[in-house]
Amino acid sequence: MQPLLSVDRLSKSFNTLPVIQNVSFDLYPGQVLGIAGTSGSGKTTLANLLSGIEVPNEGHMIFDGQRCAWPFIAQKLGIEVIHQIPQLVNDMDICGNIFMGNEISLPIWRGTRLILPQKRMDEIAAKLLADLGIQFPTMRLKVKNLTGEQRQMVAVARALVKPAKMVIVDDASALLTYPNQQKILNLIQQWQKKGVAVIFFSNHLDHLFAVTDEILVIRDSQKVAHFHTDETNREEVVAALVGTKDHQQITPFIWALDNYYRARERAEELKQNQILLERDLAAQDSLNKQLINQLNNQVIALDKSNQALQDAHRRLLKAREQDLKRLARELHDQSIQDLLSINHEIEVFDNTREVDLEVSDFLTEMRQNIRSIIEELRNTCGSLRPPTIDSLGVGAAIISFANDWEAKTGIHISVDIDPQLIRLPEATELSLYRIVQEVLRNVRKHSKATEVLIQLKHTSPRSILLTVSDNGVGLPKDFDLSMLAGKGHFGLLGISERVALLGGNLSFHNNLDGGLFLQAEIPHPRVSKAE
Structure with missing residues (x-):
């Protein structure tokens, strides 16, 4: 059988430094030749000479019966090369790198469908990579964005695009994890079965x-040994690599060589795991950001809904206060005036007409009842809309209400109003007044208090503080504001809503010496006494 490749006295020097000297060997179809050499031995230069990249100074090479003239394009001769460092074009995509130099230029028919060249190349590239156990979401990815291992597997796929007569594997497994190293070894065995010659550069014993049939050893730029793999052992190969048969030197070298590759495999595996972990973390981070954005959007939507609800509540309260104001005015200006007129007419009738004593007593009693009704209506008007709040402000209105309330209930009330208190916005003044009304109503119904202290002070130019404390029984230990509505108690809930609508803060707790302490701090726009 004629050799597929004959290398005769191949030599290469850089300036005066010899790198490869007089290397000769033959390679037959289906044969796997392993070439080993330590760092600096010239192994890489020999790989470049065999692949047509470097031009020898001496010697020649005959491939498939033809003498090679350097430099030459290996692919055109049927030689595929898988370099230790993948020779890829970074700015090209995966498919472009795999088919570089072997592009499909014409479309093909598949049944009744016309398959365009690019789509056909994408399909082939994806299948080649899938056969190697590698998958990408698209063949349009730039190879510069791939990991070192992914780039190497793309380079391996490029060697599979078309049938080759000889494949040069220049330590291509160095960048691969153990599973992918095994794929390279399996490929070499498949090529061997198909009659493809393989030159396998590696120091991995x-x-x-x-996978090799023969092992050629390069040391100090020369071929120093050529073994049949089945007829040699690791010690002989290492002895040729280091240039000694001393077991005390060979054994540590074998141990170091084996552990070096295992450590490198482990390091590459850890690197790949790190890359996967970083991707998982990036994906999780992206998912977290999406969830946070969704949550933020939901919070914004909820805030808008709450704001709309508060605005509606404010409008409702404002409309209610306007209705109460109108009702109080109508009662005062119409109903009370009508009753006063009726009372006056009865008085005139009683004084100008001669009536018996029984009728006169009846008219007198009627006038007293009418006066009582008028007084009740006036109290109702004051409750609906305190007359002093519009003219004198919330401070005067609270003092007036407290005095009337003390007279009715007998519970002593002390009122402390900030002397520097200025007029506040109408909504704020009405809310403060209603809060005091509701608190005193609760004191009367539930607290059993004998004393109440009301304080209204400015805490800043834009904030006012209302506090109410009593000496009653305070809140029960199991008090829960959220449960009040279910029990039909809306007083504190109403106070809480009013304070919230004004953007304020409400707090309440039991005093150490008994009784309830309630505090409402409410912000308000800067206003002047003129208002």
């Missing part, structure tokens, strides 16, 4: 003995 396990790999060399697993």
Whole structure:
């Protein structure tokens, strides 16, 4: 059988430094030749000479019966090369790199469908990578964005695009994890079965003995040994690599060589795991950001809904206060005036007409009842809309209400109003007044208090503080504001809503010496006494 490749006295020097000297060997179809050499031995230069990249100073190479003239394009001769460092174009996509130099230029028919060249190349590239156990979401990815291992597997796929007569594997497994190293070894065995010659550059003893037929050793730029793999062992190969048969030197070298590759495999595996972890973290981070954005959007939507609800509540309260104001005015200006007129007419009738004593007593009693009704209506008007609040402000209105309330209930009330209190917005003044009304109503119904202290002070030019405390029984231990509505108690809930609508803060607790302490701090726009 004629050799597929004959290398005769191949030599290469850089300036005066010899790198490869007089290397000769033959390679037959289906044969796997392993070439081993330590760092600086010239192994990489020999790989470049065999792949047509470097031009020798001496010697020649005959491939498939033809003498090679350097430099030459390996692919055109049927030689595929898988370099240790993938020779890829970073700015090209995966498919472009795999088919570089082997592009499909014409469309093909598949049944009744016309398959365009690019789509056909994408399909082939994806299948080649899938056969290697590698998948990408698209063949349009730029190779510069791939990991080192992914780039190497793309380079391997490029060597599979079309049938080759010889494949040069220049330590291509160095960048790969253990599973992908095994794929390279399996490929070499498949090429061997198909009659493809393989030159396998590697110092990995396990790999060399697993797939090669012969092992050639390069040391100090020269071929120093050529073994049949089945007829040699690791010690002989290492002895040729280091240039000694001393077991005390060979054994540590074998141990170091084996552990070096295992450590490198482990390091590459850890690197790949790190990349996967970083991707998972990035994906999780992206998911977290999406969830946070969704949550923020929901919070914004909820805030808008709450704001709309508060605005509606404010409008409702304002409309209610306007209705109460109108009702109080109508009662005062119409109903009370009508009753006063009736009372006056009865008085005139009683004084100008001669009536018996029984009728006169009846008219007198009627006038007293009418006066009582008028007084009740006036109290009702004051409750609906305190007359002093519009003219004198909330401070005077609270003092007036407290005095009337003390007279009715007998519970002593002390009122402390900030002397520097200025007029506040109408909504704020009405809310403060209603809060005091509701608190005193609760004191009367529930607290059993004998004394109440009301304080209204400015805490800042834009904030006012209302506090109410009593000496009653205070709140029960199991008090829960959220449960009040279910029990039909709306007083504190109403106070809480009013304070919230004004953007204020409400707090309440039991005093250490008994009784309830309630505090409402309410912001308000800067206003002047003129208002």
